[in-house]
Amino acid sequence: MEIGEIRCKGILGRSGIGGMDYAVNPYLGCGHACAYCYARFMRRMGHPGEEWGSFVDAKVNAVKRLREEAARKPRGRVLLSSGTDAYQPVERKYRLTRGCLEVLLEHGYRVDVLTKNVLVLRDVDLFRKFDEVEVGFTVTSLDDSVRRAFEPGASPIKARLDALKTLSDEGIPTYAFLGPMLPYLSDEGLEGLLNVLADRVGRIIVDRLNIKCGNMPDVRRVLAAGYPDLGPMFEDALAPDSDYYRGLRSRVSEMCGERAIPVDIVY
Ligand code: SF4
Numbered sequence: 001m002e003i004g005e006i007r008c009k010g011i012l013g014r015s016g017i018g019g020m021d022y023a024v025n026p027y028l029g030c031g032h033a034c035a036y037c038y039a040r041f042m043r044r045m046g047h048p049g050e051e052w053g054s055f056v057d058a059k060v061n062a063v064k065r066l067r068e069e070a071a072r073k074p075r076g077r078v079l080l081s082s083g084t085d086a087y088q089p090v091e092r093k094y095r096l097t098r099g100c101l102e103v104l105l106e107h108g109y110r111v112d113v114l115t116k117n118v119l120v121l122r123d124v125d126l127f128r129k130f131d132e133v134e135v136g137f138t139v140t141s142l143d144d145s146v147r148r149a150f151e152p153g154a155s156p157i158k159a160r161l162d163a164l165k166t167l168s169d170e171g172i173p174t175y176a177f178l179g180p181m182l183p184y185l186s187d188e189g190l191e192g193l194l195n196v197l198a199d200r201v202g203r204i205i206v207d208r209l210n211i212k213c214g215n216m217p218d219v220r221r222v223l224a225a226g227y228p229d230l231g232p233m234f235e236d237a238l239a240p241d242s243d244y245y246r247g248l249r250s251r252v253s254e255m256c257g258e259r260a261i262p263v264d265i266v267y
Pocket residue numbers: 030031032033034036037038039082083084085116154
C-alpha cells in the first residue's frame with residue numbers, strides 16, 4: 001500500500017446522493033480495495049494506471065479546510081464518505097475522520113456514516129453527542145469468503161455485524177446497506193443475514209450491482225479466480241431490469257416485511 005499526503009482545496013462538497021447535502025472524503029483512494037468499487041475513477045487524480053486499492057492519499061489539511069467551510073455554509077446532512085471509506089486502516093494513523101466529525105458536531109451538521117470498517121467504533125463517544133446521526137455498515141454477504149474475494153481490505157462480516165450490535169446497544173441509530181447485491185452470491189444466506197440484522201439496525205437499504213467506472217474487469221477477475229462457473233449467469237443478471245434483480249426485489253421486500261425491518265430498495 002502506497003500512502004501519500006496531499007492538500008485539498010475544498011472538503012465539504014455537494015453530494016449527488018439522494019437525501020444528502022454534502023459529502024466529506026478525507027482520503028483519496030481506499031485500502032479496502034473492493035473489486036466492484038464505483039470510486040475507482042478517482043485514480044485519474046494523481047494515480048493513473050495504478051491498481052485500485054494500492055494507494056491512499058491523506059488530505060492532511062482536511063480538518064482545517066472543513067473548519068473554514070463548515071462555519072460559512074448552510075447547515076445540512078453530511079455523508080461520510082462517498083468516494084472513499086472514512087474508516088479505512090490509514091484513519092488509525094491520521095485521525096482525519098475523527099477531526100472532521102468534531103468540526104461537524106461543533107457546527108451543528110447532521111452526519112450519516114457508511115463504512116466497512118469496525119474502526120468506526122472508536123468514535124462512539126462523538127456519535128453520542130450529535131442531535132442527528134446515523135451509522136451504517138455495508139454488508140454484501142453473510143459469507144466471509146465472498147468478503148475476502150470482493151472486499152479484501154475491509155473488516156470481516158462477523159466483526160461488522162458485531163459492531164452494529166455495539167452501536168445499537170449504545171443507542172446510536174444504525175442501518176445496513178446491502179449493496180451492491182452480487183448476483184447468486186449475496187442472496188446465499190440472505191434470510192440468516194436479515195435475522196441477524198433485525199434487532200440491530202433501524203432500516204436496510206438494498207442496491208444492485210451497476211457496471212460503472214470500469215469496475216467490470218476487476219469483478220470478472222474475482223469471478224474467474226473464485227467462481228469460474230458463475231460468470232455467464234452473473235453477467236446475465238446485470239442486464240437492465242433483469243429477471244434476477246426483479247425477483248430479488250420481491251424476495252427482499254417479503255423477507256423484510258416478515259421481520260418488520262423497514263427497507264428501501266433503490267434500484
Ligand atoms: S470501501 Fe467503498 S470506497 Fe473503499 S474500495 Fe470499497 S467500495 Fe470503494
